[in-house]
Amino acid sequence: MTSSNACWINDPASLRARLPAAPARVGLDTEFIRERTFWPQLALVQIAVERDGGIDVLLVDPLAPGMVDALRPLLSDPDIVKVMHSASEDLVAFGHACGAVPAPLFDTQIAAALAGVGGGMGYQRLVHAQLDIALPKGETRSDWLRRPLSPTQLDYAADDVEHLFALHDRLAARLDALDRAAWLREDCARLVETAGNLEGERWPQLGGRTGQFLDADAQRRLLRLLRWREQQARLQDKPRSWILDNELATLLARDPPADPVALQRRLEAHPKAPRKLGAAIWQALTTELPDEAEAPLSNGEEPDRKRLKRLQQAVATRSAELGLPDGILASRKWLEALVEGADWPGALAGWRRTQLEPVLAPLLAEAGEASTASV
Numbered sequence: 001m002t003s004s005n006a007c008w009i010n011d012p013a014s015l016r017a018r019l020p021a022a023p024a025r026v027g028l029d030t031e032f033i034r035e036r037t038f039w040p041q042l043a044l045v046q047i048a049v050e051r052d053g054g055i056d057v058l059l060v061d062p063l064a065p066g067m068v069d070a071l072r073p074l075l076s077d078p079d080i081v082k083v084m085h086s087a088s089e090d091l092v093a094f095g096h097a098c099g100a101v102p103a104p105l106f107d108t109q110i111a112a113a114l115a116g117v118g119g120g121m122g123y124q125r126l127v128h129a130q131l132d133i134a135l136p137k138g139e140t141r142s143d144w145l146r147r148p149l150s151p152t153q154l155d156y157a158a159d160d161v162e163h164l165f166a167l168h169d170r171l172a173a174r175l176d177a178l179d180r181a182a183w184l185r186e187d188c189a190r191l192v193e194t195a196g197n198l199e200g201e202r203w204p205q206l207g208g209r210t211g212q213f214l215d216a217d218a219q220r221r222l223l224r225l226l227r228w229r230e231q232q233a234r235l236q237d238k239p240r241s242w243i244l245d246n247e248l249a250t251l252l253a254r255d256p257p258a259d260p261v262a263l264q265r266r267l268e269a270h271p272k273a274p275r276k277l278g279a280a281i282w283q284a285l286t287t288e289l290p291d292e293a294e295a296p297l298s299n300g301e302e303p304d305r306k307r308l309k310r311l312q313q314a315v316a317t318r319s320a321e322l323g324l325p326d327g328i329l330a331s332r333k334w335l336e337a338l339v340e341g342a343d344w345p346g347a348l349a350g351w352r353r354t355q356l357e358p359v360l361a362p363l364l365a366e367a368g369e370a371s372t373a374s375v
């Protein structure tokens with residue numbers, strides 16, 4: 001079903017005229033392309049607004065002159081709730097194109113998970129489950145940068161925001177009844193903060209399992225290469241793997257060449273190597289970072305599987321008690337960090353710690369006592 005009140009907006013004056021004054025909430029979605037770039041290329045912005053008891057859908061062309069500037073006040077207004085679904089990449093697209101990450105955010109995918117409806121549910125599935133409305137799937141791989149967009153594309157785009165308010169009302173009521181609205185605010189605020197991080201992950205060497213089995217010096221070299229790659233990918237607006245793929249970065253960190261000539265020979269022999277970037281790669285590989293001494297390093301050992309299993313079982317039990325889908329309360333990666341001695345990392349530091357510390361702290365303490373006794 002497509003909104004009969006959907007309209008195409010391709011100039012800033014029309015956008016300002018169609019936006020109601022001081023709305024309490026808007027529905028937001030984007031269409032973007034990210035196949036050959038680091039940053040999502042914002043191609044379409046869908047906005048749902050409430051008017052006279054109904055819903056207007058504004059299909060905004062961000063390629064039109066002045067449009068991203070016209071969108072910025074709406075995105076950054078702290079008094080307007082932005083209702084979105086699975087918003088992480090949309091937030092990055094808005095942040096890069098408009099210089100503003102939408103906030104405050106109500107993400108209906110996160111809300112559905114915290115309300116016990118289901119984890120990782122797509123928009124179409126959630127609309128069907130909550131509202132008994134079946135939406136078509138036909139334009140998911142369209143070229144959204146082409147102009148004009150087809151009627152089918154416009155219909156699909158309008159559907160993506162038309163039902164956000166109905167989802168918001170149902171899920172917000174359920175979260176209030178469960179006393180979990182604060183959980184959602186915390187998770188959405190973290191999502192917004194992550195999208196606004198222009199520096200990238202501080203310790204990217206921890207992201208891949210291969211790098212965790214390098215020795216300490218090699219892990220630091222990998223950190224240097226991945227920090228350099230992140231900077232270059234952002235500056236050149238190219239996918240990270242186009243700058244330096246993970247396999248080659250790990251090989252160079254594990255077995256560094258003796259000099260720039262040897263490095264260039266390695267690059268020439270590797271099919272995916274950026275041969276023209278040899279000098280920059282050498283400099284990155286051999287230049288110490290100011291904070292690399294602070295870098296957390298893996299000891300190259302698999303986590304204690306028995307300890308990890310006990311934590312996972314405790315988390316599964318608590319998740320079942322709360323009616324939460326698997327993986328929402330704590331991921332394996334977070335639990336591995338706890339096993340290795342981290343102090344409630346990442347998302348575990350908030351409401352999740354409140355729910356989990358009473359059941360996990362005794363298990364972690366037993367493990368710590370066993371470790372001390374074995375020394």
